Amino acid sequence: MSTDRSLRLEPRRFSRARLAFFRAIEQLAAALGGRAFYRALQLSPPRLREERVLLEGLAARLDGLSIVHLSDLHAGPFLRGGDLARAVERTNALRPDLIVLTGDLVTHAAEEAWWILEDLAALRAPLGVCAVFGNHDYHGRREREIRSAYAARGIEFLCDEARPLCDGALWLIGLEDLEEKRGARDAFARVPPGACAIALCHNPKGAPALHARGCALVLSGHTHGGQINLPGIRRFAPAHPGDRVDTPGGTLIVSRGLGALGLPLRVRAAAELVRIVLVAPRRAA
Template identity: 25%
Template sequence: MFIFILVIAIALDFYVYSAISSLAFGNFQVLALSVYWLSVVLTLIGIFKFMQDTRKGIRTMNPSTNLLFGLAFSFIVAKIFYAAFLLGEDVFRALAFAGKSIFLQEEVHYSMRSTFWSWTGIGISAIPFIGMCYGVVVGKYRYTTRTVKLKFNNLPSAFHGFRIVQFSDAHLGSFDSIAGLRKGIQSILDAKPDVILFTGDLVNNLASEAEPYIEEFQKLKAPHGIYSVLGNHDYSDYVRWPSRQLKQENLERLKQIQAKMGFEMLHNRHVILKKENEQIAVAGVENWGKPPFPQFGDLDKALSGIPLSMFTVLMSHDPSHWDVQVKQHPKTVNITLSGHTHGMQFGIDLPFFKWSPVKWKYPKWAGLYEEAGKYLYVNRGFGFIGFPGRAGVWPEITVIELEQREHQ
């Protein structure tokens, strides 16, 4: 991945340099090129620092690594925007030259790149750059609590007003601030949960990533418990293990850590929550995703024994599971809680308009979806991975408040 990023960065630099070097003259050209080459140096430093730490086996990031790699990532994205802008003009110039060459009976000269267009491209590409830099420094710990009220016919009256607080995709190996994590923990507690549900990806790869944060997660409390499932990263499939035994030991250690945190893992099984002699079911499956992601989840096993009419909440890490299996299952699952997409940690996430590149892979990438009275909620994630920040799509704490449709 790092080699791919490096190749992209170098290719972009050749293209962008040709435009910037022609924009200015004299002392201003020296200044412009100095700023440009500084961006190149900082990008290379950020990429190599991240590669160095990873190859050393460092799985918990430090602030300097995240800052440098985040800056490098921001420069690359800004240059992609700028290069796209330049490419649009270059295509137009090429078509204009070809058209004139064909239809005019005189010598035609290839037009120079527009200085105005080039400066406009710089201004536009500065917007994602500033946004991503903000995401690296501030955005990744800008926790947002979103409350959704849902009405159901089969919800027991005792559970009217019941608050399910969901968080997902912690990716603790990426965290570089205990204070930042504490803000997220406090946001969960401030939501006044009746039950807390964590929908997978506690770590990036190794169980050891979670060990520094055990005491922080032990602060989480809810009257009806804390339940969790595994996400694709929790299986540590992205690490080359010397043996299957060591890989399995890592997974078992992760389960022990979650238990120590106070999480009860629903490993293709369910629990019954009781309140005033009435009951609802909370089920959880192992990760189930479209290839190449693992399909360890056993929905039939998780739902086995739940009465058909009982109100049921399902935790399944990958939202694609809902479309493929859950919504057409004979047992009605009233609401499925997922994560996995992170909203790509980059996008536009407004009440009236939502967009992120991740939508091209996951059409259901953030928020609430409904079909035939069955709901899916995709949490935007608690942590971050890859890009060490969040731009536009902030970390999320979800509150699902259950309501009985005919409650008086």
């Protein structure tokens, strides 16, 4: 069985006191109307970010293929059923070929995944709607239930799995969250050597290893763009490597996500949808 140790991370650990403090603040913010506030400011609708990515090995016939990337929905105290309706509407209006969700559907419990299922079930794209889990989605170890409920509504989870698109001209690889990898499966097992591949990996720290394994494009979330992106405060969110990181091995796109943790606030890190248009290399004349 082939597993890649570079695609594993130790979970971030917080003290009980710190977690209790964050929870108390969150409950207070929710009681003061945090959900309505967040919806009005961030989700009505969320901003749209546009990216064009030259993808080595992309077939000329797939030039212009578009993906809308949603991440970090964080159903929970500040986001419930109906709150994603405008984001879904805007996504569908872009008429993407493919829609992807890069994890953190929930905040505290698996049940929260059902709250947003009706909204997400309205997503439409000819190549499908594909998702991966984020570190928050393993609460209660109910991934199988989430996966089957979402599959019944047209959303396919890729859990260390790969799916061919466009008759195998492009592969989509979905990783389990790097903090949860249990080495059960090699995500690349079905991918032919040299295939043009895109990886969905919740944590952007996986990008270098995924580029090394041939994924020219990696789509991530997790960082919330710092969420409250101010000195001294952004350190509470995972480090944001940048919205887009181009290296010789490939391109990493990091979504700032749609939901919020701790407080229903975003500063210099607005909630966003990301539309990515793939560009095929020009052939030599």
